[in-house]
Amino acid sequence: MKNLARFLPRGRYQALSFQDPEVLARFPGITHEQAMRAMIFVDARGRVFTGMEAAVRAVALRAVGKLAFLYYLPGIRQLMDAIYARIARNRYRLMGKTCDDGTCALHAPEG
Secondary structure (H helix, E strand, O other): OHHHHOOOOOOOOOOOOOOOHHHHHHOOOOOHHHHHHOOEEEOOOOOEEEHHHHHHHHHOOOOHHHHHHHHHOOOHHHHHHHHHHHHHHOHHHHOOOOOOOOHHHHHOOOO
8 A cells, every 4th residue: 555655646545454443344345354355445435446446446546547547448457457466465475574474464353
């Protein structure tokens, strides 16, 4: 989210961490498991977008971000979703974090 925030207009979005129990309580239709799999974007009308589509919708908040809707061209969406899924599955390793010591378990739901 921190990397994506560079492209977003100030004051037009709110980045929330699903690790905060109050956040998931605000969005009862979103599960911890969904939040662990992919970024989630909820627009002003309450529509929920996940993964690459969430990033596209967030970036589209900027006027020039309307180009982000190229994502919806046939074939582009499928390719970008596949790339996003691969990055999301490997995000800890790609950021140089090793999970051998169990630290990635911090993101597991409590209970």
